[in-house]
Amino acid sequence: MSSITVQKVAKLAGVSAATVSRCLHSPHLVREATLQKVRQVMRENNYIYNIMAADFSRRRSSAVGVIIPTPAASAFAQTLVGIQEATFERNAPLFVGSTHYRPELERGLLRQCLEHRLGGVLMAGFDPSNADLVRELQANGIACVILWEKPDDPLLHCVGIDNYQSVRNALDYLFSIGHRRIAAVLGPLETSNRTRHRLQAYRDALESRGIPYDPELVLFKGPFLLPGKEAVTRLLSLREAPTAIFAGSDLTAVSIISELKGRGVRVPEDISICGFDDNEVSAYLTPPLTSVRVPSAKMGRLGMSFLLELPADFDRLPPRRLLLDTEFVIRRSCAPPVDGTGAPFQS
């Protein structure tokens, strides 16, 4: 299978390897006749460019890495779509890895990016315990752009959303229509800055209204299960059930609503639900879901643009840090509580 190489093409075309390389990358530097000749030889011999060799020679991969929690969450899938859009013209190959919210997997992925000498890495969040590796990537000339949040480290590039403010907005709304006892079903706490910021927003929102924080009202789910059943069971068995539930994702909200309905609890008449992400089907649910719309694709698109525009000495420039707006979308899954005092019913 000994494939045809630049050397062989050169020989067959009666030119040097350098010229063949130029035909590939800077054809304008080559005399037209030479160009034609070389291209013809390539065609006739079915020459296949060897990216591995080229990348190796340049000491830097032409590929870019993307690290997301999981493609199964449609919000991250959208980010992936945005990334692909940005990468479209100069179609850089894309390495995609998923952490499944496990810091050690994320670490392995980062390590791979390093060993591959990738052109850059996009991360939809990252575990603080891996900050050292991220720094090492940057130190080795591999730029990282953090998506979906604004990392504490001010030296990191990012295109994020304000998770804190987004949740404050949602809670302000729930407060404004009369709720006082609000539960939250959030993502994994330990491995996600996003969840930490969201939790803080929840606590501050309560505090700003003089409502004491009740840990029984806050549930953290693992990454993969639709936790409706368990969440609802726990929340309804409380001495005083919540009148509203803030869910960390629309999928979570859906499973909570389903479980609630199964128990004869009406949404939003008995309990209000608010989601997060604004999944594409959320407007079509019954009731249509009130949610926080996140510019998932846009984050990906902009993050990749950042990466592609970054100069070689990006390390010496101030990092680009962008925070995109979210939009609170009011639909019909939230309503005032039956009375101002608490649970509409006893379970």
Added chain:
Amino acid sequence: MSSITVQKVAKLAGVSAATVSRCLHSPHLVREATLQKVRQVMRENNYIYNIMAADFSRRRSSAVGVIIPTPAASAFAQTLVGIQEATFERNAPLFVGSTHYRPELERGLLRQCLEHRLGGVLMAGFDPSNADLVRELQANGIACVILWEKPDDPLLHCVGIDNYQSVRNALDYLFSIGHRRIAAVLGPLETSNRTRHRLQAYRDALESRGIPYDPELVLFKGPFLLPGKEAVTRLLSLREAPTAIFAGSDLTAVSIISELKGRGVRVPEDISICGFDDNEVSAYLTPPLTSVRVPSAKMGRLGMSFLLELPADFDRLPPRRLLLDTEFVIRRSCAPPVDGTGAPFQS
């Protein structure tokens, strides 16, 4: 930034480069003391393995490629999850590209896989016009496994589903509860074998019942829009509206239902809807959606296993071709038509 190489580690540890390489890949061939020494030097100097160089030297990339229409479709996202599961232990880096149902993009992606000398490629379907390139990949030692369908070419490996039979099942069900005038809203026809097979199933199902094929009842959508509005407009303006609609995906079904509801048409009382894919939220919709459950993740998992197990001379072996079962899931979006004769109402 001149990084530390195997050569330098060798020098520092007082051994040869070959020995250092052995420490990396076959430590059992190295004397314990040597091993320790080398590892220590690596640690102390923060050695970073250079995958590019290694792959280049081996003349084959350690990475694997995945080509899907789009990660935005949750069914393909699930396939991606399955692939990552299979790839977990030997965590081969994953190149992910999306065709967005455009043959020329698919072609570009395939070309990239070739130029990268990837270890193998998984494709969630492929456009027949690119069959030549797929063959060229195989000829160059890059195995391809087709997912989501059984390609006509009997030499291609695959882990698919029987799109034809799946649709026959769905239509048989609709017939069995009394429908005779059934519309179909399918994916892009030209670029997808899947859609072709599904259309054939639709036509054969009608024919087997002696029902003439009415092209007005069959709509093909572009890849990206939720086509509910247009589809419903066209179907309801027919002289005789359908009593049931088969949708090529649950997302399509959702948008059709939404549009129908907006016009005061009840589902399933006035019109029945059947989806395809069994999206994770479909059971939670109102009404819960009857759909064809597809083993999306399993296809990915098995396909990747195939790829990883394939011997170097896979070309000389008979291809592995597997067809996975789909499951018809009956929920509540389909009901008998109001009468046996046709439209329940005039629009």
Added chain:
DNA sequence: TTGTAAGCGTTATCAA
């Protein structure tokens, strides 16, 4: 506009 030649950092073969 073209050619020469020196890398790039690993792996693999063969011999010791």
Added chain:
DNA sequence: TTGATAACGCTTACAA
């Protein structure tokens, strides 16, 4: 159990 050495196929100064 280890070492020498020759690839691997491209890019890139630099020179012509």
